[in-house]
Amino acid sequence: MNLADMLTYADIGQLSNIANHYDCDAKRNSKHELIQSILSKLGRREFFEEQVSSLSPSDLRFLNNLAFDTRTGYSLEELTAAIRQAAELEEKEDQASSNKKAAAAKTESPREAVARYRRSGWLFNGFTHSTKYLFQVPSDMKERFRDVLRERLHRNLQRLSDDPEVYRDEQGLAAEDLMLILKYVGRHDIELNQEGFMYRRNQQQLMSTLHISEPPITKGAWRFGYGRSCIEYPDRFALLYDYAYAKKWIRENNARLILTESGTALMEEGNQVSVIQIFRFWLRLYKGAIPNINSLVYWISQCARDWVTAASLYESLGWLIRPFYYDSPQNILEQRIIRMLMHLGMLRIGESQSMGTTYKMTALGLKAAEAGIHISDSNDLIL
Structure with a gap:
């Protein structure tokens, strides 16, 4: 399922959160306007590239894992474990460099990271009775992420x-x-x-x-x-x-x-x-x-x-x-x-x-x- 489909099924609360995250210009009480403004902004290649470029290495590692995962849904426990795993390398690097300030600044818990990924349109709850407690990633976001990361790796x-x-x-x-x-x-x-x-x-x-x-x-x-x-x-x-x-x-x-x-x-x-x-x-x-x-x-x-x-x-x-x-x-x-x-x-x-x-x-x-x-x-x- 692509981003447009998931936005259609999302409630207006999540749509407003995503619109706020990307500073979209749309009425917060109009689901149609919210969806159109989000798609318009995230649909621009240069904007999407900027968003990916601003991510931390642990974010990139986590999203890279999701981009190549063949599963269609993830439990909260699976996501938090993957986030914790992706952050391990950064924590070790900070410890090795005695960068205590950087380590102290990283106070975001895995659950808070999941909430942030929801606000940024990377994660959506399932829309059926059997998937409502699972999280899904838009297929087209995975593809676009791979395209941007490919260019970065080639540099x-x-x-x-x-x-x-x-x-x-x-x-x-x-x-x-x-x-x-x-x-x-x-x-x-x-x-x-x-x-x-x-x-x-x-x-x-x-x-x-x-x-x-x-x-x-x-x-x-x-x-x-x-x-x-x-x-x-x-x-x-x-x-x-x-x-x-x-x-x-x-x-x-x-x-x-x-x-x-x-x-x-x-x-x-x-x-x-x-x-x-x-x-x-x-x-x-x-x-x-x-x-x-x-x-x-x-x-x-x-x-x-x-x-x-x-x-x-x-x-x-x-x-x-x-x-x-x-x-x-x-x-x-x-x-x-x-x-x-x-x-x-x-x-x-x-x-x-x-x-x-x-x-x-x-x-x-x-x-x-x-x-x-x-x-x-x-x-x-x-x-």
Whole structure:
């Protein structure tokens, strides 16, 4: 439902509040005039851009989350939790800079923020009996917000005029390596340790059969939050392993890793594994640690349609990323998202003598990122 529709259903009290917020010139007792004046003001592109530009980083993070959320309604508790989450980064920055005055000035509670978003026309109560206690966001406001934010993110990007001297492209290799993993499991007697993971010698033997080999995990490194097996296996292999496990192609049985009947059937039929399905699985798998991963992948695709420097991409997007325990925003962007996109064939990583590390999305990556913003929070195939 668009803004015009929601204004039509809104009561005159909320319409007056919105009109007051934007200083609209309309009779406060005429619903028709209020709606027309609000639409006229918010419909002007330059005015809307000014409003978005005046928002704080926490406001932008919150609205960015809403703009990519596939749900049609939110409870008050869900909104206040999202507002609190979006404000965390700002609070940490203030504490780190010892900016006590700024921290003290931010006394707005999440509920007060919800009221402010209602006054500014971002949130409306539902209009049916089943949705009257939920909040909704106008669809066209989401689209316009994305358009304005896209322009903002592009401002600081540093682009390359030519291709970098060398670049890495792994298109097609993830799906092929997944089949090689199944092949190895089917042909070997693989013993698992007490924690249920392969011994290092099996990991090394298996890795040697893959197109992309990763070194085993070093002892003592903290690893959690990125899937069932990331604690013991390197990132790319852990994703492929978790996907095969979730699809029930492999099973851990009596301290052994075995190929299941469905895994055997897949191998015998010679069917290709869809990298898009692995991509969708990855988005859901990493969402616990990176709640806004869908929007981040989308913004990477919008920023890196052509070759851009790694430093400028982080400068543009870093403020949207929350740290995850010891994982810094920069590490999350570079290791958890960019590198995994490369492993999935969605992005190329280049090295330029003059510009350093650079990124560019592949055609498959652009298509997948666009589709990714429509993926719901369904738990299909999550471990």
